Each structure stands twice: as structure tokens, then as C-alpha cells.
Amino acid sequence: MKEGPDLARIAALIGEPARANILTALMAGRALTVTELAAEAGVTVQTASGHLARLEEGGLVVPRRSGRHKYFALRGVEVARVLEALLGLAAARGHLRSRPGPRxxxxxxxxxxxxxxxxxxxxxxxxxxxxxxxxxxxxxxxxxxxxxxxxxxxxxxxxxxxxxxxxxxxxxxxxxxxxxxxxxxxxxxxxxxxxxxxxxxxxxxxxxxxxxxxxxxxxxxxxxxxxxxxxxxxxxxxxxx
Amino acid sequence: MKEGPDLARIAALIGEPARANILTALMAGRALTVTELAAEAGVTVQTASGHLARLEEGGLVVPRRSGRHKYFALRGVEVARVLEALLGLAAARGHLRSRPGPRxxxxxxxxxxxxxxxxxxxxxxxxxxxxxxxxxxxxxxxxxxxxxxxxxxxxxxxxxxxxxxxxxxxxxxxxxxxxxxxxxxxxxxxxxxxxxxxxxxxxxxxxxxxxxxxxxxxxxxxxxxxxxxxxxxxxxxxxxx
DNA sequence: TCCACAGTTCGATCATGGCCGAAACATTAC
DNA sequence: GTAATGTTTCGGCCATGATCGAACTGTGGA
Incomplete structure (x- = not known):
């Protein structure tokens, strides 16, 4: 219908809780394994693997194999800056995670x-x-x-x-x-x-x-x-x- | 589970195609009515109205009543800058909308x-x-x-x-x-x-x-x-x- | 007053996509 | 070789949420 950059696609990629957790974890600047990211995101490894495949395909993260581990890191500072901008906007708008839930x-x-x-x-x-x-x-x-x-x-x-x-x-x-x-x-x-x-x-x-x-x-x-x-x-x- | 700014929430708000279209249309810097935005987003007025309510509640747009029209605009340049950053990232990653579809x-x-x-x-x-x-x-x-x-x-x-x-x-x-x-x-x-x-x-x-x-x-x-x-x-x- | 138009709310439908169990695949340790 | 660990794929379940029709509210004009 329209053209130009696909805002929805990239934002939807970030806007899924599990993927957002993964990206947030990677904001530390270190490469983490699939299993570690799964734990950070609070999902199983299969799910995290799927998410990471999508993030990679979307150009937000890059994989690096090391033995039987697969490390993922943010793809460049450009991605990190955009995430920071989003985090800042969320904070400015008072969107904090976890109204302290039950557990x-x-x-x-x-x-x-x-x-x-x-x-x-x-x-x-x-x-x-x-x-x-x-x-x-x-x-x-x-x-x-x-x-x-x-x-x-x-x-x-x-x-x-x-x-x-x-x-x-x-x-x-x-x-x-x-x-x-x-x-x-x-x-x-x-x-x-x-x-x-x-x-x-x-x-x-x-x-x-x-x-x-x-x-x-x-x-x-x-x-x-x-x-x-x-x-x-x-x-x-x-x-x- | 975690705390800090809720990346997922704000990104999910942007990451829905109809809402992304609305926000993109508002990037022109002008306030537009619900009906206009519905046309831009390619959805009915009811749907657009719902989306705009969520965008407003999320602090991304602000309404302004004028007669029986309700104009919406982006909430400040800060929002526009974040959207620009996202658009830039999408463009850099080659995410363009509409691989030329049938019509x-x-x-x-x-x-x-x-x-x-x-x-x-x-x-x-x-x-x-x-x-x-x-x-x-x-x-x-x-x-x-x-x-x-x-x-x-x-x-x-x-x-x-x-x-x-x-x-x-x-x-x-x-x-x-x-x-x-x-x-x-x-x-x-x-x-x-x-x-x-x-x-x-x-x-x-x-x-x-x-x-x-x-x-x-x-x-x-x-x-x-x-x-x-x-x-x-x-x-x-x-x-x- | 009645009508036209702008916007909202409600309800029901329905598709997208996240999720996990199970199992396959890959790599390293022993 | 076998075993253990890390990752991916497949299949099916299921919840979230987008969507629209219809009805309702509110404003403005004749």
C-alpha cells in the first residue's frame, strides 16, 4: 500500500516481550548464548531459538559460533542506540515493567x-x-x-x-x-x-x-x-x- | 519479572501495521483527524479510533478537539525522533514496505x-x-x-x-x-x-x-x-x- | 426541530503468532 | 564408540488482539 521503511516490521520485532527481553539483555554489550538468553527472556530454549532466528533475519542481532555454543550480540551500535532511544521514550512515558506481580x-x-x-x-x-x-x-x-x-x-x-x-x-x-x-x-x-x-x-x-x-x-x-x-x-x- | 523501562510495550505499540501507518502519517508534523488517519492506515474509523486511544494512552500522540473533529498529532519531537531512528534502522536493514503486491x-x-x-x-x-x-x-x-x-x-x-x-x-x-x-x-x-x-x-x-x-x-x-x-x-x- | 457528520463503544469473529513437548541434529567430552 | 550438552525443527495448542458491523453519543448546520 505504502512504501518507505517498514516501521511496523522492525518495531514488531522489538515489541514482543520475549524478544524485547533478549534485546535488553544484549544491551549489556556482551554476546550471550541461546540458553542464557532463554533464561533472561523467561522462555524455553526452543522459543528463544526461534526468536533469535527472527531477530537475526531482521538484522538486529548477529550470531557467532563457538564450539557447540552459538553466541548472539546486537548488530552494531546503531541498533543499541535505537533501543536506547526506545527505552528512554518508555521511561519518559512512565512505562515501567512489572507492576509487582504475584511472584x-x-x-x-x-x-x-x-x-x-x-x-x-x-x-x-x-x-x-x-x-x-x-x-x-x-x-x-x-x-x-x-x-x-x-x-x-x-x-x-x-x-x-x-x-x-x-x-x-x-x-x-x-x-x-x-x-x-x-x-x-x-x-x-x-x-x-x-x-x-x-x-x-x-x-x-x-x-x-x-x-x-x-x-x-x-x-x-x-x-x-x-x-x-x-x-x-x-x-x-x-x-x- | 524484570524492571526498567518497558521496551516491549512501547515497541509493540508502534509495531502494529495500522498504528505504524498512523504514526508514519503523523510524521508529516500536522494534526490529522480520526477519519483521515483511518484512511491513511487503511482501516475503518472504529478500528482507527481504538488504535488512537491506545496510542494516546501510551503517550505517543495527543488529541485536540476542534468542533466535532478530533485531531491527533505526535506528542512532541521526542517521539518523532524515535520514529525517525526506527525508520532509519528499518531502511538500513532493507526493510521496505510493500514488495509491490498485486494491486x-x-x-x-x-x-x-x-x-x-x-x-x-x-x-x-x-x-x-x-x-x-x-x-x-x-x-x-x-x-x-x-x-x-x-x-x-x-x-x-x-x-x-x-x-x-x-x-x-x-x-x-x-x-x-x-x-x-x-x-x-x-x-x-x-x-x-x-x-x-x-x-x-x-x-x-x-x-x-x-x-x-x-x-x-x-x-x-x-x-x-x-x-x-x-x-x-x-x-x-x-x-x- | 431534524438531519448529517465525526467519533466512540460494544460484541463477535477470526487469524496471527507465541509457546512448549518431543525429537532430530551438532558438537564436544570421556 | 557412548554419553552429555547445546541448538534447531516440527507439530499442535492456545491466547492475544486486530478487525468490522451495528448501535450510540455528541456536535454543527439548515
Missing amino acids: DPSLRAARVCYDHMAGEAGIRLYDSLLARGFLGPAPEGLALTDAGATFVTSFGIDLAALRAGRRRVLCRDCLDWSERRSHLAGALGRAMLDHMLGLAWLHRVEGSRALRFTPAGRRAFDAAFPPVEDWFPEGSTPQAA | DPSLRAARVCYDHMAGEAGIRLYDSLLARGFLGPAPEGLALTDAGATFVTSFGIDLAALRAGRRRVLCRDCLDWSERRSHLAGALGRAMLDHMLGLAWLHRVEGSRALRFTPAGRRAFDAAFPPVEDWFPEGSTPQAA
């Missing part, structure tokens, strides 16, 4: 992000490690400092094993959408979560991405990863947990 | 845009009037010059009647989406089309917005509104908006 509070408190911890607790862990100088910036993003290596080892992580099986980046920051801040991902993020699950500090809620702390686990977590305020008001002194 | 060629050649003529013929008429100085820029957009008044009167338009019934702007430019240039709307645009229909230069195609010239009508039209090239072979080309 949302628990998800915000702590949840699994693929294989590591996200939500308020995930932010807490990340900030606490960062504030104490256990994590630091590195050329490729994020690295464990020497003090951090000591800390996580004393926490119970087998760092040597993690570094030996170098099939995965040790530290990675993952943008958290309930807080819009980074939390810890990567092999270490996974190991930390696994370890805390093993310690029974918390457990997965069946059929959900939510994580629920036990009362004792909550206390132990708070002690091990105190809020940043406790560390930043005056000085930089680390402390044993 | 598209005739629509591109000449069609009704609410009550006036659009398409290649509409552009031709507009450019031809402009090139000969019959139309000129005015504070509120577009105005008929004295020479233009003489011309349209000799063409057979009852200009006095048009000006008497001042329920509508005489001249208005309307952005043409098959050419992405302006064509003539307003009371004069309507009168011109009506007159040409009365002269049987062309007729409406049943069940479509397409207009079909008779062979004689085509010749007469070409004579009355010669291509701009014939009038500005060398220089001093005035510009459309």
Missing part, C-alpha cells in the same frame, strides 16, 4: 540468571566484592584480584579447578534488570551460587527462577557479603567473613 | 488520500502548481497565490464557494508515502479531485483507494499539470517544503 517480589529479591545469582542479593554480592577490592576492572571486563582469589578460596571455592577448566570466562558482569546494575556471572558466579546452594544457604523455588534463602542462610550471606554502605562510609579496610 | 502499482500511480489525490499523480499536480508559482509558502504552511487563484478558477474550481465555506483549510500539504514528498490536501485538494472526477478524467476503483485515469483523462491531466521538468529545465527551482 515478582521473590524474583527481585534473588533469582537465578542462567547459572548465577541475580536480583538484589546478586547485586549485593557483586557490590560487596567490588567494594572490598576483590574484583577489579580488567582489559576484558572484570578480573579477580589477588585478595579476591584469597577470599573466594577461603569461602570454599576451588579456584584452581575453575581456572583449569578454562572453558568459560572466570568473571563476567551481567546487567541486572531488576536493579539495572551489574551482578557477577561467569564461571566464578556459577561456582559461588553452586557453593551457596551446597551450603544450603538457599534453594531454588521449583518451577521458577526464584531463589529462597533459609533464615540461617540469609544471616550467613549478610555476614559474608555485607552491604556496601558498611564498607564505604570511611575507608577501604577489608575484613574476614 | 500496488495502481495505488502508487494514483490513489485517494482521504478526499484528495495522492500517489505519483498527486505529486505531479502538487509540483506542477508549485513550480508555476500557483502555490507558495505561507505562515501556516501553504497558500494559493493570486496567479494560482486565477488558474484554479479557470480550471473550473469555484474558489469563492471554497473560501466561503471556511470549515476547512484551503491548502494543505500532505506527505505522500509512496513518494515521500508532499501532495496537495485541504479544501482545494478535495475540490480538485472532485472536479476531475466530475470531468471523468478518472474514477475510483471499487473497493480500493486506487484511482484509474481514462486515456483521454490522462492526456488532459498531463496537459493541465505538466511535469516540473518542463517548467524548470535550467534553474531557480523552488522547493517543496
